Amino acid sequence: AQTVTQSQPEMSVQEAETVTLSCTYDTSESDYYLFWYKQPPSRQMILVIRQEAYKQQNATENRFSVNFQKAAKSFSLKISDSQLGDAAMYFCAYREGGSEKLVFGKGTKLTVNP
């Protein structure tokens, strides 16, 4: 079964600085999709960024970018110019092509210090 591992239960960053959240996954498939979701204190899950496995180019959304290393099965999230509103739980998720299931990691709690 596919698994997603987030090895950092908690991280902290100073406002305006850059932070990287780690995610590794285990799969034998070649067709899959990867996502980062943000869950702020309101607990609403918000999509931050997505990556298709067949694309070599790393996805970028404004201050959020990923480092997708397919051979290493690594999918880290970089947040640049961190803002107080970035404080949240961040979940990495994997979805196999042909499957409806999203497999989530256990999350990383990000604190942003003013």
Add this chain to the structure above:
Amino acid sequence: DGGITQSPKYLFRKEGQNVTLSCEQNLNHDAMYWYRQDPGQGLRLIYYSQIVNDFQKGDIAEGYSVSREKKESFPLTVTSAQKNPTAFYLCASSKTNLAYEQYFGPGTRLTVT
């Protein structure tokens, strides 16, 4: 505005009672999902439905039931058979093309005592 609504935000029930959580979406998405979130855990899939009148079990379906009579609605019933029902429940929807991400509702916190 298009989105997913879940009500109520907080729900309290006595042990032994069934309880139904509502989920409605106006995004015209075909697929809908129910997840359970416990402290320190990621989300775990309970049930999902790709089309009206059809649904499949997820990883932790025991003690839960669902129905999908309308495209917009996917209610989840937590039955008395669910041993640890207290949790945060999230509903999601997506287009059926598997490249598409899932969009989530605001969630319902269920407490059973």
